[in-house]
Amino acid sequence: MKKFLSKINRRDALTLLVLVGIFAFFFIMLQTGAASHQFKNMIIPMTYYILLAISLNLMVGVLGELSLGHAGFMSVGAYTGCFLSVMLVEHFPDLPMFVYLPVAMLCGGLMAALFGVIIGIPALRVKGDYLAIVTLAFCEIIKTVIINLDFLGGAIGFDTDKIVPDRNKALTLLPYAAFAVIVSAILIMNLVRSKHGRAIMAVRDNRIAAEACGINVNFYKVAVFGIAAFFAGVAGVLYGHNDVLLKSSTFDFNMSIEILIMVVLGGMGSNMLGSVIAAVVMTALPEILRDFSDYRMLIYSVMLIVIMLFTSAPALAGIRERLSLNFIKDAVTKRIAAAKAKKANKTKEEQK
C-alpha cells in the first residue's frame, strides 16, 4: 500500500483517473445525445491521438530519441488492421465486431511493432537529428510503397466502409477505443515505472554510464522502438475503422509533426498526463477556431508560437513562476519542510 502511494504511483493514478474521466464524459455525452455533431465526430480522433501522443512520448520523452516518422508506424498498423478486418468481414459476414476489431488491433499493432524494430536497428548507430531524418525517411518510404500497392487501393485509397456500420459510429467504436487507450496507458506507465523503465531513462540520460552499469543499451533502444510503434499501430487501426477510406498520403510528415507538437506541448518525460491533455486540446483547437473562418489556420499558427514562447522561454520563467498556483507550491514546500523536520527529529532521537 505504501509503495502504491509513492509519488510516481500517485501521478500515474491521476493520469488514469483523467483518462477514465475523459472517456466517461465522452460516453455520457454520446449516450444522452448531448454531444453536438462536431464534437461527436471529434471523439474517436481524440482517443487515437491520445494513444499516438503517449506512445511517441515513450520514444521521445523517455528514451530521448526524436522521431519524425510516427505517422509511418500508424499507417502500417492502419493498413494491416483494416485489411484484416475487411477480409474477415468479407469471408465471415456474421462475425461480430468484438471479435474482429480486437484481432485487427492486435495484428495491426504487431505489424507496426515489427517495422518499429526494423527502424530501431539503425537507431543503434545513428543518433539525434540524424535519427530523426532516418525516421522521416522511413515514413516517406512507407507512403510511397503503399501508393504503389494495388491490393491496398493505391492512390485511390483503401475502402474501409463496410467494416463499421455508419449509424452511431462514435458510440460503437468508443468502448474499443477507450479499452485500447486505457490498457495501453497502464502498460506504458507500468513499463516506465518498472526496472526496465529506469533502465531506459538511464540510457536517455547517459548512455555510457548506463552501459557501464550493465544495462543492455541496444536491447532497450530496439525494444522501445517496437513498443512505441505497436501502440501507434493500434491507433492506426482505430483511425482506419473510424474513417471509410485509407489514403497513404494522409500519413505524412505533417501528421508526424502534429503528434510531436502534442508531446512537446504536453511536456516530455515519464509523466503521460501532459501528453493526454495536449492530445485532446490540440485535436479540439483547430475545430474551435472554425468560427474565425479564413483566419483559422493563421490564428492556430500564432497560438502555437505564442504557447511555445510562453511555456519555454527562459526569460519568462519569472512570470510563469508568479502565475503558478501558489497554494500548491506552498503545500509542497510545507510538506517537504515537515518531512525534513521529522527526519531531523528522528536522527536526533537516535543520537540520544
Place this chain on the structure above:
Amino acid sequence: MKKIFSLVLAVLMVASCAVAFASCNGGSKALFEKDPEDNVIVKIGGIGPLTGDYASYGNSVKNGAQIAVDMLNESGALKGIKFELLFEDSEGDGTKAVNAFGKLQDDGMNVSLGGVLSGETKNIVASAAESGILVLTPSASAKDAINKDNAFRVCFNDPQQGLYAAEIIKEKGLATKIALFYDNGNDYCKGNADTFKSRAAELGLQIVTEQTYTEGSNTDFSTQITAIKEAGAELVFMPIYYSDAAKFLRQAVDTLDTVFFGVDGLDGLIGECGTEHASDCEDVILLTPYFADSVDPTVKSFVEAYEEKFGATPDQFAADGYDAVLAIAEAIEENGFTPDQLMEITAEDFNKKMVAAMTKITVTGATGVMTWTADGETDKDPNVLQIKGGEYVEYKTADAE
C-alpha cells in the same frame, strides 16, 4: 512550470468541452430559420480544402457556389425562399472533413454539397448516411465516393471520362501510339488513367509508355519528358489538373511535338498559362463539359458574374459548385415547397423528398444540361475542345476543316 502549463491546458480543455456542450440545442426547433424579411432560409453546407495544397480547388467551388446563391437570391426565383452558403475548411483531409460536416450540421445545414475532393467526400457521405440529408458533391469524381442512396454528383466520374477519351481518340483517328502521363498518387488521375488504359486496349490503341509522378515531385518532369520522346509517342494522354499540366507543358513543349490530350481537369489551363506562357498550351485538346469562353447564355452570365465578384475566370470547379447550387434550387422547386410548408416539415421528410426529386429534375447549368440517375451519376455531354490562340474552340479534325 509544467504544473502551470498543464493547468492552462486543463482549463482550455474544459472550455473546449463547454463549447461543445453549448453548441447543442434541443431537437424541437423548426428545420428552417427565417430572415428579418420573413423569407425562409435554406442553408447549403459546403466543405473543401481552403488551406493547404489543394486550397485552390476548395476556393473555386466555394466561390462558384456563392455566385449561384447570390443569383438565386437576387432573382427571387423561389418565392419567399432564400439560400445561404456555409463553407468549412477540410484541409483536404477526410477526418477533418467529417468534423467540418458535424460543424455544419450543428449550424443547421439543410442540404450538403459534400466535399470537393473524392476522399473527403466518401467520408462525408458515410457520415451523412445516418441523417439521410441530400449530398450533392460538385467535384468528387472517384467512382465510389458517392456509394450511398442520398449522394449525387455534378461532375463526371473518373471511369466515364477515361472511356470517352479513349473512344474519341480512336474515333477521330488522333493517334495510335499513346503515352500516358499522370499523377500516380492522385485518385482522380489514377482513376481516369486506369479506365483509359483498359478501353484503349480494347480499341486497339497502343500505349507505348506510362509515365507518372507524385505530388512531392510535381515540379521537375524532365525524366518523364525524355522517356516519352524516346518511346516515340504520337499523343500524350494526361488526365491531370491544369496546375500540374501547365508546369508539365512549360517543360515539354520544346522537346515534344506530340498531341496533348486531357480531360476536364485541364480546364483553366489557358488562364494558368496566362499571357506569359500562352504558347505552351496552344493546340492542347481536352474533353470537358464546361469551358469559360462558351457562347452559351447560362455559362456567359455565370462567367460574367464570377469575374465581376472575384476578378478571376471561373474554372471547372467553380462551374461545378455553381451547378450544384442550381440543382438544389431546382429540387426544391420540383417538390413545390412553399415557405409555410418548409416551416412545418420535419428533417426526415425534407431529406427524403429532396433525394427523391434529384432523379426527376433537369438542370441547365454551366456544365451543360444535366439529369441524374438513381445511383447518383449525372448524364451530360462532354465537349471536345482545342486551345487555339488563347481560346477554347470546338475541336475539328484536319480533314473536316
Place this chain on the structure above:
Amino acid sequence: MTLLIQTLIQGISLGSIYALIALGYTMVYGIAKMLNFAHGDVIMVGAYTIYSTILLAHFPGWLGVISAVVFCGVLGVVIEFLAYKPLRGAPSLNVLITAIGVSYLLQNMALLLFGGNQKSMLPDSFDFPDVKIGNTGITVTGEVIFTITLTVVLMVALTLFINKTKMGKAMRAVSEDKDAARLMGINVNRTISVTFAIGSILAAFASLCYGMSYAYIKPTTGSMPGIKAFTAAVFGGIGSIPGAMLGGFVIGILEKLSSAYISTQFTDAIVFGVLIVMLVVRPTGLLGKKIREKV
C-alpha cells in the same frame, strides 16, 4: 549515353537548388544548434516577393531579385529575433516546434495575401536560350546553366566570406564554442542574426532558380524542397558547409538518376532508402564531424 549525361545535368541543376537551401539549414544548425523548419517557407516568401515586384508592380527584373534578397534577409533576422531568440537556452525540441509554428504562419499569410491558386512567378523575359552541345544531341536549357553558375558563384562567395572575413571567423568561433566565443569578445547575438540573414538570402536566390526552372508557385511551394534540402543537409553532415553543398548535389543527382533508370514512382523511396543506408554506414553524414564520446 545521351540520356545519362542529360540526366546528370538535370540532377546537378536540381541539386544546386537543394544545396542553396541546405546551406541555410546547415549554417543555422551549426551556429544556433536548431533545426529551422521554417527555412523552406522562406523560399516561398522569396518567390512571392519576386512575383509581386515584377508581375504585380511591374518593376524591372533585377529590382525584383534585389527586393527578394533584401526582404528574405530581413525576414530571417526578424523571425530569429521574435521567435527563436527568446527561446535560446530552452530545449531544442521546443525551438523546433516554434519553427514549425513559424512555417505554418508564413504559409497561411501567403495564402491570405495571394490565394491558393498557383501563380506563374516570372515573365517570359527571364527565359534564357537553350544551348546545344555540338552534335551529341544533348540540350542544356538556359535556366540550368544559370542555376548552376549562380550556385557556384554563391558557394565561392560564401566560402570566402566564412574563411577570410572577420564576421566569418566569428561565425566559425560561435559554432565551435558559444561561451568561449563570447569570452573572446564576439557578439554572439549579432553573429547569429547575420547567419540567419545569410541563410535567408541564399534561400531567396534558390527561389529565383526554382521559379526559373518550374515557373509556378503557391503557398505550399517551399515545403517539399525544404524537406529534401533538410535531408541533403543531414546527408552531408549537418553543421558542415561543404557537406550541405555535397549533400544537395548528391540528393539531386540521385533523384534524377533513379527516376530516369529505375522508376518515377519509387524515386522518393529510393532516395530515402539510400539515405538510411548511408547514415547507418556513416552515422554523422558524409562530411559531418565525428563526435568522440568522452567517458
